[in-house]
Amino acid sequence: MKLILLGAPGAGKGTQAEILSRELNIPTISTGNILRAAMKNGTPVGLKAKAFVEAGQLVPDDVIIGIVEERLAQDDCLNGYILDGVPRTIPQAEALEEKGIAIDYALSIEISDDEIVKRMSGRRTCKECSQTFHIISNPPKKEGVCDFCGGELIVRKDDAPETVKARLSVYHAETEPLKAFYEARGKLKTVSNMPTIEETTDEIRKCLGI
Numbered sequence: 001m002k003l004i005l006l007g008a009p010g011a012g013k014g015t016q017a018e019i020l021s022r023e024l025n026i027p028t029i030s031t032g033n034i035l036r037a038a039m040k041n042g043t044p045v046g047l048k049a050k051a052f053v054e055a056g057q058l059v060p061d062d063v064i065i066g067i068v069e070e071r072l073a074q075d076d077c078l079n080g081y082i083l084d085g086v087p088r089t090i091p092q093a094e095a096l097e098e099k100g101i102a103i104d105y106a107l108s109i110e111i112s113d114d115e116i117v118k119r120m121s122g123r124r125t126c127k128e129c130s131q132t133f134h135i136i137s138n139p140p141k142k143e144g145v146c147d148f149c150g151g152e153l154i155v156r157k158d159d160a161p162e163t164v165k166a167r168l169s170v171y172h173a174e175t176e177p178l179k180a181f182y183e184a185r186g187k188l189k190t191v192s193n194m195p196t197i198e199e200t201t202d203e204i205r206k207c208l209g210i
């Protein structure tokens with residue numbers, strides 16, 4: 001199955017992508033993780049991306065599409081994949097189609113802006129491996145320490161309330177129109193965000209028929 005996950009920043013796309021990845025045995029292609037690795041390593045692309053991310057703006061299309069195309073050419077994507085964080089705009093979606101990158105469904109997780117701001121303030125990200133946790137809905141076993149690699153958990157600059165609000169306004173202007181784009185192609189599926197991660201996963205399973 002080839003999926004795109006849509007939803008506002010903090011809607012839970014990354015968490016649900018991980019669960020679906022395990023259940024369907026297909027990789028999650030998270031542009032956020034690819035870009036964060038590049039930023040951490042201080043590569044030319046990473047430094048270019050960093051200025052945009054920290055201002056709550058979108059990374060340029062040519063950077064994103066190039067990274068994604070390279071990643072999808074790898075063998076583990078032959079049986080399907082989950083795209084998380086791309087496309088973010090109509091031009092990116094069109095560029096993916098032009099490259100022959102096909103999808104079965106675009107799955108949109110629906111959630112209010114107020115809930116997003118509340119949720120993001122509780123998010124913690126591992127400084128080392130970029131794994132995310134939440135102090136209420138998905139806490140680490142030990143406070144401030146990553147379950148996976150033992151790294152320090154931090155509040156990312158782009159999870160701060162003022163940055164989240166800037167990112168939400170960008171999402172509504174640039175990314176939300178993708179719902180209509182994929183609906184016109186008969187590929188849009190929507191699920192409401194539920195009180196727990198497990199309940200949201202159940203809704204997604206029903207929606208995708210898996």
